[in-house]
Amino acid sequence: MSGLLRPRIQFRCLHQSRSLRGLSHHLSTPRPPRTGWEYRTGMSVTDSTDRTESDLVAARRAKLARWRDDLGIDPWGCRVDGLVPLAEARSMFDEAAADAIDGDPPPDTDPRPRAAVAGRVIQHRAMGKLCFMVLRDESGDLQISCSKAELETSSFKLASKVDYGDIIVAAGPIGRTKRGEICIWADRFEVHCKSLAPPPEKFHGLTDAEQRYRRRYVDMYATPGTMETFLRRSQIVSEIRRFMEEHDFIEVETPMMQPVAGGAAARPFVTHHNALDIDLYLRIAPELYLKRLLVGGMRRVFEINRNFRNEGISRRHNPEFTMMEAYEAFGDCESVMSLTESLFRKLAGGTVAFGDLMIDYEAAFERTTYGDLFEKTHGCDMRDADAVRKVASSKGFDDASTKDPWLLVEALFDEAEEAIDPSRPTWVTDFPAPLSPLSRPHADDPSIAWRAELFIAGMELGNFYTELNDPDIQRARFTEQLAGINDEDAAFRSLDEDFLDALLVGMPPAGGFGIGIDRVVMLMTGNTSIRDVVLFPLMRSDGGSE
């Protein structure tokens, strides 16, 4: 429930059309030939047909050829059974067994535990007849030592010549070096993948943000912290899923290609189905489909998946983003708010740092109403149209005298959001009904809707509603919204008649909510840019195959 069919679309469209014009101009402009090929291989492009390898790539290819021709090895590897993750091999280290070996000649039976491991070489130190290397996999790092005395000649040659970035398999007893480093003393050593690309700097990894996002596969192994963030993301999504299932929600998948893009006010992406010869929209929200499922009889449903919005990119916005939406029949705004509060409490497990903020999820979240926040910031009642116009006019809005006063309230509310303490998770409740066309108005005051938003660290985390299930009011709301939109939006916005038919069949009263999963991950991992929690954030095309 990501948003609404809001009249605000009018000015968003002005904004969007500028960006679209900018984009088409951009696409028609020839770009300098800095291609993906260069990023990947370090080769430089001398003209459109002739590619010259960099010395670094040439050296790696030459090494590959020598291994294949002189040592007869297949550098591309094969299936290997019985491998253990590096962290697990490290944990198998046995102090007593290592002590038994130290100093004295090894006994007939080596008491040290053995392990076979695989990993990418991230450090390599060759010292003549001995070499050390550090391997990395998703579980961590582990040192391997290869001695000329312990390995077959060809294996030792390989071990002493592997490059940063190669993927190897090694096996042997898990011991310790003189300096106390846990280490596998390899008696088996094989290369299972030759890396031909020039590696990044081995201590800093990639620091240039552009390269980190464009070449995430390098960033993941080379930059400290990247893998941890994405493993944590995976855990968080898994915890959320488990939490929802424990609360008797069932997971569903609804269309991402929709004939009518509804459930939010965003501008959609358009695609085309050839056989049916129809345009389809990538969904901007799953809301209207999930509500159909309540009509069909499901009591509690949720969906975690991508939405696509054809809008700007920022530190907090990626055009495709992951959202969880959930609907609970016979719940309401309050029931889904308290469910969410306990979800956040569980995910955070206390206080989590985000930038300079220390955010406490244990205490009850703050609450304020939209109207109070508005009045505190602007000194007038949001229902007082004349006063609102006066404030808007004093803030320099050109359309202060003609625009719908509720749209002025919405525009002015941005400033009010800044009054929310970013270090305290805060509910803003009782949104204006005219800005909330999918939620139920209060019985005693139809200008106020049963709708709340959650704010944390200055970010909007999600929307929470008592759902509107009166088909006549819903139709009227949709119709009002459509009446106010401009030509540009009218092209992709229309009444979802099938959804209204579903409401005629009858949807039980319900609470519903949507939360931005990427933003939850940002909060839980302390990343202040969404690009650091999305594996492959959208980047401007940079020529070549990127």
Next chain:
RNA sequence: GAUCGCGUAGCUCAGUCGGUAGAGCAACCGCCUUUUAAGCGGUAGGUCCUGGGUUCGAGUCCCAGCGCGAUCACCA
């Protein structure tokens, strides 16, 4: 979309007042059996983002473009 900042070797970064393009890591050759960003000796590696301009001379100054980042706007 606006404003500000950045773009130099494969990577991480220096580059003074406009005066011959620098270092570390990585690479190549040699030495080295307990290293920890190993060490020592040697070698090679550049479209200084692109295109104009100013100048005797531009990595450096000016203009335009491209890309990235930050802030703002819009949104979750």
